[in-house]
Amino acid sequence: MTMTMTMQAAVLAAPGRMRIEAAARPEPGAGEVRVRLEGCGVCASNLTPWEGPEWMTYPTAPGELGHEGWGRIEAIGPGVTGLAEGDRVAALGTRSYAEAEVVPAAMVVRLPKELDGLPFPGEALGCAFNIFRRSDIRAGQHVAIIGIGFLGAVLTRLANEAGARVIAISRRPESLALARHYGAAETISMDDHWRIIADVKAITGEAFCERVIECVGKQWPLDLAGELVGFGGRLVIAGYHQDGLRQINMQGWNWKGIDVVNAHERDVEVQLRGVREAVEAVASGRLDPAPLYTHRYPLERLGEALDATRDKPEGFVKALIELAP
Missing domain, CATH: 3.40.50.720 (NAD(P)-binding Rossmann-like Domain)
Structure with a gap:
């Protein structure tokens, strides 16, 4: 598969205004992997930046605010072991409103084959x-x-x-x-x-x-x-x-x-523990989150997804951003 040097990423340009830009595809450094994202959950914590508090600075970095991403590893940096290109993972990143994101290898959790084809907003x-x-x-x-x-x-x-x-x-x-x-x-x-x-x-x-x-x-x-x-x-x-x-x-x-x-964790190891427990529960069938993913949007409609997260139209539980494979 030919990999382009650029990618599409969402940028919060101003309160209530999102735009899609072509951004450089980031290269993984030592101990990092690049994930080709399949999707990202939309978190209600995004709503305050979306509304425009005084402390917020615009525009945001490409992909910023997205932190519930999942996808496949497409590049591996020096020193990474135990992971391979093509592995499907949930990522604890911070710029997942984009086609790809670089994260530390220690902040991804491999997804088993039982979850193939299923969305998995691991952080949430x-x-x-x-x-x-x-x-x-x-x-x-x-x-x-x-x-x-x-x-x-x-x-x-x-x-x-x-x-x-x-x-x-x-x-x-x-x-x-x-x-x-x-x-x-x-x-x-x-x-x-x-x-x-x-x-x-x-x-x-x-x-x-x-x-x-x-x-x-x-x-x-x-x-x-x-x-x-x-x-x-x-x-x-x-x-x-x-x-x-x-x-x-x-x-x-x-x-x-x-x-x-x-009950808000900031310790990465604790966050990873929760994601691993969620992977086991969903893969085993103990938890079926599918009814919760009620609204799905392409990246270019991220603003609509944020509005829906705020306004909660009838039947709304959670929005997902889905990216082209």
Whole structure:
């Protein structure tokens, strides 16, 4: 196969404006590989740069913001062992909105043949598995999950598999149906703060929940999460709070004696562990993420994918960018 020296890459030119540019195809250095990308998941963390905060600098580097890429290794740098051209991998890169990306060889996870032809946004799936581990969910516990999108749905499946009784709380009826598909025992519409508290109190025999996972990243869901944790329970913050400071009911948290876990990993080895666990779960059939990949776009429509991630049209769970093979 003849390899061109250039590639197509997305560049965030200004708030709400994406363009596709021809960029130099990067060459892998020592300890690096170049991945010919097949696709990349679209993460809600991209929305703040898309909207245009004061701290953001434009234009971005080619491919920047994309971090859920997968594809095949097409070039290997000096000193890399254990990988070969043609290996299909999930990559923990940062410039995956492009046709190719160079990443350290230590930051890819090989995908088995059982996943051939299937999309695999490894960073996003791995994030869910790492959140689950930090949640320390055990059989018999009541686990409330607030916000059933991609993360909430995967966590519902994992908590149910662990033997917990999952209470899924979300705004949209289709989100609650998705939670039931993945094993939620109870579903509650997220429309009235005090009614939700009363419902969870009744379901749990007034004990509330041993574990509550907040997956939204907004003030009200965080307030609600604190109310739903029982004495000595654990509040797991999985939502990505990136729009400023938060207020918390510290008196309530102190009084209940709860643990608070910010379940966002920055240690690469921990991130890789989550991706490997996700690979095993999907390849073995324990987890089927296919219903979660609801919207697919070519690279040139990345802006539409970001708008959909923000606006959540009917049936939306997660968008994928797909690249030509």
